[in-house]
Amino acid sequence: MTETATSDTRVRLIDAAADLIAAAPGEDFSLRAVCDAVGVKMPTLYHFFGSKQGLIDAVVERGFDLYLGEKSAMEASGDPIQDIRAGWDAHVAFGLANPGFYTLMYGKVRPGHSPEAQSRASEILLSLTTRAADHGRLAVTPEQAAAHVLVANIGVTLRQIVMAAADPDLSAAVREGTLAAITGTGAQPRTPLAAAIEVAAANPDVLGKAETQLLVEWLTTLGEGTSSAG
Known part of the structure; x- marks a missing residue:
């Protein structure tokens, strides 16, 4: 009996790969283990993704879809700095809730390569720092501010994933230090x-x-x- 390739099977394969990655962040995973978890054979996986890298790219894409879906549901406060603060907390929460997706989205680095989907999240952050600059709230350029926030946010999230425990005090301290740095409020009243x-x-x-x-x-x-x- 041949296997029926469905979109549901594709999603299940992506979720299975994400679960395996979450179980051992930073380690390699087996395509056969992914297939066994879903109950399909290897040709089905190759039908959908073509290769292991194709599956990894699909996991990254789905991770960003989930992440951006949550961000789009967030209400704006009217203050870009407060929205950056809320976005920081949402970023950390997503990483802790979805370590398999997150470690591929931001933790698996290939020199010279940036996932296309990653730019969508970066554009949202840049739009906030640009608004903050327009309001005279930044001590650096919007591009510098966005890069500063993103790098610090990723570092805190990956650290907590590695430690397998949430540390809200650490996240809040780094967040406020980052905001003070980009707004200049740490250097002057x-x-x-x-x-x-x-x-x-x-x-x-x-x-x-x-x-x-x-x-x-x-x-x-x-x-x-x-x-x-x-």
Whole structure:
């Protein structure tokens, strides 16, 4: 009896590969073990992916689809720095919940190669740092800020995956240090206006999300007007 190749089988093969990778992050995995986990034969796997690298690329692509699906469901606060902060926490949470996908998405490095799907996540981060720069909130360029945040975020997440334990205090400390570095707030006191924006954006439930977003927009506009007047 021949095996019926279905899209469901393809997804199951990807999930099986991700599970095997999660069980031993950084180690190689067997295509035969993937097939055995799904209950299919090797020709079926090659039918869908062509090669082991094809399967790995598919796991990476699916991982980013899941990750970006979660990010798209996040509500914007109206403050780009707070959104970067929330994005950082979501990034770490995704990695800890999906170590198999994550270690391929960000932990398996090939010199000179960057997965095409990775650029989609990077573009979201760059759009936030660009907004922050437009609001006068950055001490570096948007590109530098995005790179700084991404590298630190990946490092913290991989560290916690390796340790097989969440360490929210470590993540928060590195996150706040990174934000201080890109905004320059670690080197000099924040202005009262900037402090007000941070407090409002970090506590959206006090006034309500819609009201908080409107307040942040008003304060940002006020800050821009004050800067241009000076």
